[in-house]
Amino acid sequence: MRVSLFITCYNDTLFPSTGKSVVRVLERLGHTVDFPPGQTCCGQMHWNTGYQAEALPLLQRFVDQFRGAEVVVIPSSSCVAMMRDHYPKMAAEIDDAQLTADVEALLPKVFEFSEFLTKRLGLEDVGACYPHRVTYHASCHGLRSLSLGDGPLRLLKAVRGIDLVELDRVEQCCGFGGTFAIKNAAVSSAMLEEKISAVLDSRADTCTACDNSCLMHIQGALHRQRTGVKTLHLAEILAADEEAQP
């Protein structure tokens, strides 16, 4: 299959290793990866913060870049949620029949990375090996907007050598919420503290998720408190094998 990768703006800039891992996994499974170079951002930050007018052109841009794609894979549950939850409404707001039709045609081809593996390809074992104690944080958008369910956990369970442990209150938000983490820093930090306690209680050495924005947040406190626990996007665990460990 020809997979078009939408890396997302922050993965591109801050977490290129996640993108490399997605490419590694998809190619290992025999797929061809394509990267439309004009891609930038899905518009989530602007839309969710109230800057609707600024978000609308980014919808048009995404559609232009990915119009002919066979499938679009995105290693970020919140960006996929942004598209599914809001793009149809945004297109209607722009009141452009062509754009509305394009969005309608494109959205069914858009998959979050773990969702692509489990739901589109029907896979659980992708040939990974990661001999560590790992706990999985179910990011809110993956959990509630995308209904990822136990898909990511089934992928993790099939990883060789892994010691997968449950995270207490797994459905609870880590407190990131984009600009919420800055605008309401104190509340966000208190929410994060509960998440950090749960991670530490799990005695995992790695906390994973399908969204680097949550992981950047969790990692921020794990590092500040010098806990020694690291965060790793699910794709990076699935890319790991006997030859290469992250």
Add this chain to the structure above:
Amino acid sequence: MSAGPLDPKTAPAFPMAAKAAMEDSQLRRNVRHATDVIQAKRARVIDEMSDWQALRETGKQIRQHTMRHLDFYLEQFEANCTRAGGVVHWARDAAEARRIVVSLVKASGSDEVIKIKSMTTEEIQLNPALEAAGIHPYETDLAELIIQLGQDQPSHIVVPALHKNRQQIREIFQRTMHLPELGDQPQDLADAARMFLREKFLRVKTGVSGANFLIAETGGVCVVESEGNGRMCLTLPETLITIAGIDKVLPRYQDLEVMLQLLPRSATGERMNPYNSIWTGVDPADGPRVFHIVLMDNARTEILADEEARQTLHCIRCGACQNACPVYRQTGGHAYGSVYAGPIGAILTPQLQEMHHAQSLPYASSLCGACYEVCPVKINIPEVLIHLRNKVVLQNTSGIAGLLDVEAAAMKTMAAIFRSERRFRAAQRLGRIAETPLVRKDEQGLGWISWLPGMLGGWSQTRDLKEMPKETFRDWWEKRSGHDN
């Protein structure tokens, strides 16, 4: 404890109020404990319903239909209630509603009223208005009594004294009821309240209530509760005055079949409320001789006119969103500066203020969606929050002041960057240069940022940020593909 009535017009912005609230560790323990208990109960009684999602959808449809034809159903309610002997009054806003109630109480010849728990009377700050007119209101709901005697304010729609624990309640009762020997067991506290209230029920001739539902088809009014104190207020007084927002109407009696399943399970984790009171006008043989109902708008028609925010009015005040909210869990209700706290408060309060106050509330959410997931009538609270954020941004960025808004300038710059691949690449390079002075090596020799300037400083109070990698994904991709842009 909150001193004066919760008033969005004067309340501090949410981030400040939240920070202050979170310094009270007892309050946070109480809120966490109480919301955990209610959530667990709710989950149990919802898991046993195989058709819960269908029921939610039906609830949503009923509310949507009602709001679409609200004018029709309100007039139908008025006609049927009047026919049954009730007197219907219309109030444009809080001030008019207060005036009507005060004059009705005076006309009833009483200088005291017994009250059922009612968030609508809290919304319009009825008690201070009654007191100013020389009328003493007695709250009879146990939690509201605790709030009133403790000179406190409600912090939850369903469980107003949720932020208090048993020991704190005992202290309030000991002090205000003069019971130095009072114990702190639930039985002790309930007995004390019963003794205190029973005398009021028997003496006071005028009752004031809110309403859970108004039934257009019959002109009936429905109140649900757990204690039976509401039933006393509804049946013992000679005059009953009910205040309800115009959003409380339901088309048919049969709609209660859906609502009375959704509400108790969502609110208190009960299959059914212990007391379900429904009355229609007056009956010469039983109950109050005189029944007034004040139907209040107070900005609700403004909300109705906003197509995207209209679903706010679907709310049946179960409080499930508050219990599920990770933000409310940390701060409790008072930080929202309104009797409507939590996620529903974050969308309802600014709209009741017609967006003139409480503009920080739509941002008091991480948009995690837990509220939407539990809402019994499927109000998409995150969607409404985003819609209201847009309204706030449009307010802040209009006119000259808008040009000076730092956040808006940053957002508009970012948007311009994202509209061009070339600018995006330049910004990625520039970001690496700009962050360099802030990066420090940690014990493992990795670069981290532990201090950020300006409004980004909120992040670095408790969180580090890893330095940007030397190579972006797209740079790597191009190198790998063996061609450059």
